Amino acid sequence: MEKRHNNRPISLRQFQAAGGFWKEKMELVRKEVIPYQWEILNDRVEGASPSFCMRNFKVAGKLMCEKREKGADYEEPAYTFRGFEALPEDMDHLEDRFYGFVFQDSDFSKWVEAVAYSLVSHPDPQLEQTADEAIEIVCAAQLENGYLDTYYIINGMDKSFSNLKDHHELYCLGHLTEGAVAYYEATGKDKLLKAAMRFADYIDSCFGAEEGKCKGYPGHEIAEMALVRLYEVTGEERYLNLAKFFIDERGKRPYYFDCEEEVKQTDEERYQYYQSHRPVREQEEAVGHAVRAVYLYSGMADVARLTDDEQLKTACRRLWNSIVREKMYITGAIGATHIGESFSFPFDLPNDTAYAETCASIGLVFFARRMLEMEPDAVYADVMERALYNSVLSGMALDGKSFFYVNPLEALPEACHKDERKFHVKPIRQKWFGCACCPPNLARIISSVPAYAYSENEDTLFVHLHISGTITKQVGDQTAVFEVESGMPWNGNVSIVYKGEQPVRMKLAVRIPGWCEHWKADGLENYACTEEKGYYVITGEWKTGSRILFAFDMETRFYQADDRVREDYGKLAVMRGPVVYCAEEADNGNNLHLYEILPMHPVLESEVMVNGEKYPLLSVSARKKVTTKPDQQLYVKYRKPEYETAQLNMIPYFAWANRGENEMAVWFNKAEEN
């Protein structure tokens, strides 16, 4: 029942990791995050606020039992609203009620999705059994008609679909579907997939363009891309059509959310947060809640590709450009303001008050991958790589045990503690969150990273990210096998060896990273090579043992921001390969702002231990202002400053805040050089 389109991500089954940077991260997720998350889902972590997630499914399941037993005598609960997060009055005496956030079901779905990816790379019968049992519990909660959101099942179905704007039922459908498809693809087991299909079918029977059907759409997007995924794995066009309906309906006047709330027709501003202020094809600027935005754009790109909708493709490109040309931090972070967890206006990218949510960068990676599926162009992969190595990985501690929601580019612990404008910025990662979106999102993206690194069409294997492992690909009825050994992100040597038993004629399209100015490739004597949209396309017959060697120059580079980014004006950031570097107090002392980079001077490379592992340490030539004994006056007449020669020691940005609270900055003043 599978139907493949052009240039699709490889299936995780086609990839076998063989050590290297990402393998380690995947292992961390497998060993630390997934088991911990399961404990969280079951409220078994001392000190963590309970999730109630599995508990809610059990309570709903129990109600379903009762309903079946009692038949017509069963009395449906009548809905009462108990808050966006319903907490028990007495933790020691929980009732058979719904607890937690309205979207708490999705915690399970994200977990099972990560489990699925992990099982492909690392079969684990015990974990699979745990997942199977969890799936039983979840499916037991489903209503006869297919509905499956415990919030309303327990609280009262009379109000289901009555608050699409804020109550996340369609969001829960989306995550459930993503988890179900992944689990089916990983294990071949379709129990959860069928449950997701039944839920989707039920929603399809309620929503749609046909007369009498609801004209609503998700308040928090994700169902769009999830339904496309369901379509792609089942081939059932109704799921694609439903995704398209949600996308087409969004932002039409009168606003559905106005009608739902029975408020007067409101203005655009009210719904920017939800990206429902205008029909999506008329949206020109990325606005509102950043996670919702990139989830929507991902769904739009999916639908545009599958329906070959040029207008929708144009809208996707425009929104993409709005983000990456005007609203993205150098780390790939998005969402410049914590107010509404939103995009700010163009070029407003403050480093110290950024929201820069981990999930938003993950969503940007989703969007990038889908743009790549729509049209292979390395500009999308460049951003995908930027986000993955920087703002996404920054979301997790090096030991996989604590997490950031917010990934600022500058942090001063005193400000985080004392300045309410920065209370959202934490100087160290937190254990887990009541609203647990970022950690499980990290788990699912990291364990599926090979599917972002490689994609394929009939005769081409695309290498977007150069990550180590063995990739197999069917070309007609032949099986091509490539072994990639990559030094990324620490060095630019990438060897690609053909390991297939039979020779295969096909193309290999290897991305030339946008950050790389000089590179060479060896072993191409027998191939025709062209450069196409940032990919080096190697065409020819691959024979066992054929070996290509890429050497991407990876010198340290200094970056400046567009002059319109006021917060970065006159400043420099440091990158080496795809990795953004930052300086921490631990390596430099405090008052980091007194350092000024000398960009024409040499950079020394060495190593530093962080969390028991070696990481590159860049010692950037700098000068540091000599501060004399402080004046008693805040403002004194200008005196020509004195500087001392200094080294600014920088570590990879994603590794920051692993040595306790301390100052950190990415952007530094540039000293003038002649």
Add this chain to the structure above:
Amino acid sequence: MEKRHNNRPISLRQFQAAGGFWKEKMELVRKEVIPYQWEILNDRVEGASPSFCMRNFKVAGKLMCEKREKGADYEEPAYTFRGFEALPEDMDHLEDRFYGFVFQDSDFSKWVEAVAYSLVSHPDPQLEQTADEAIEIVCAAQLENGYLDTYYIINGMDKSFSNLKDHHELYCLGHLTEGAVAYYEATGKDKLLKAAMRFADYIDSCFGAEEGKCKGYPGHEIAEMALVRLYEVTGEERYLNLAKFFIDERGKRPYYFDCEEEVKQTDEERYQYYQSHRPVREQEEAVGHAVRAVYLYSGMADVARLTDDEQLKTACRRLWNSIVREKMYITGAIGATHIGESFSFPFDLPNDTAYAETCASIGLVFFARRMLEMEPDAVYADVMERALYNSVLSGMALDGKSFFYVNPLEALPEACHKDERKFHVKPIRQKWFGCACCPPNLARIISSVPAYAYSENEDTLFVHLHISGTITKQVGDQTAVFEVESGMPWNGNVSIVYKGEQPVRMKLAVRIPGWCEHWKADGLENYACTEEKGYYVITGEWKTGSRILFAFDMETRFYQADDRVREDYGKLAVMRGPVVYCAEEADNGNNLHLYEILPMHPVLESEVMVNGEKYPLLSVSARKKVTTKPDQQLYVKYRKPEYETAQLNMIPYFAWANRGENEMAVWFNKAEEN
């Protein structure tokens, strides 16, 4: 009944303005602000949200009438809370209820205070009659027992003094007293003074250290300094003692505000906003709501001086230093965050998100004057001058018709409109406010500025601010008269001519401005001169026609901030004399951040028309980054920047935003010079 202490501000009666900078501002207040404010108080301004202030007094007066008529049959209203600001349901059918903010009575008090000052400089029988009539209305609202706050009189006295933390009764007493004293001093009429005394006496009967009396203190301070003023004009020690009681009681454990609200003992943080987190003598850092803070410190300085309380004096000095060494903008603005309209942590002084409330700077001037009374030291006068010429005056448009609450040091209109973190920052002044604290506060300080400029003790006249006018002073039974002609703030020539008919032996203590590095004085041949704490003290016999000429050098100066002020690091601000300059888009185009000041290069002086008046224009040598056609990428590899020679045209900061919305900045990057 008057009792004078050492080094007191001169009475406004001793001063006659004779043109010059401040005379103009005083005239603006007299002609524009006071009449407009009277219309506002009476809800007669089309389009402005009604104040309800005079209306509330009338309604209360009507109730008092009824009460007298009905006697024992009168039914007291039972209190119901209708919000911190109670608005009518139907504007066209107002009832006999209280409307507006809980502290709305104080609008009248501030107005009558400004009227009083104005009447001294510019007698105006019609205005005086209007004030007399208003006073009749106000006094008619007073209860038999002296209580006078219409909020509770109308809403129900059963809850009076039950919410000292937020309901501003003692704040209303404070303003009423300030207004009453000023009106008495201006006109000799004591009706309002007596009303204030009766209210104060009633409060004195309710509050105090004695058993059975309430141990509360004001949530919003001002009563402390007002009661001292009442003491000084009446000589009644009980008012001083009550002020001292409020100050001594503040911050004691258990917290009075906890008891009042019947909440559990809370931690210090909860009450920093109110400066009631610790006993005042133990407070080391200026914290919380900035206006409240400086009002409290003013009262503390008053009580410390009058009771010669060394511990309290030390606390005042410490809090003063906390402000001026760690928490004050170069404009004299205070309150770095809009959250709680509060001080932020030391050296956290963001320019674009500042709260920098006009009233807070006015309060800082109050505090400075009282520190000067406590101990003449020019450091206090320096700050007083800095605040008056910059952040205070910035609060009012040049035409006196619109006002700023918030006085940022950097403004980008797009951010003010689109970035919710800066919604408190307005790019142009507003007509009037529902919560009208800043405009009337401006009216009262500007019309009494001579009393900040000059103070005296038995044999000394202090010249703190060099403002033009004629000052008379009694020395024993002789009358000394000095005529001051000053070019401040535009030039530093100050002539002081003795105009008294008889010669008088006395001291003249003329402040050498902290910003002045070079100065000279002529005409001192017959005097003994010493320099004491920033004052040039000239002792001798003054004869008719004796003339002293000061020439204070007033070249343009570049300032840098303490290195710990991160937001200003590597930047320069420009001052000339006491005036801070800023650059506006109107004189420089947009993207002001691309300018970099060359501090070793010359500054040209010319003039520019703003609001029909000539103002100095400083053309500072600068360079401006040449921006090429923008890249399509936000981040590009560092390229050595190209600059073009430029002039940064700067106008006095207080004159900004008088030519429509535009960019403005005070701090500019410094270009490196060899």
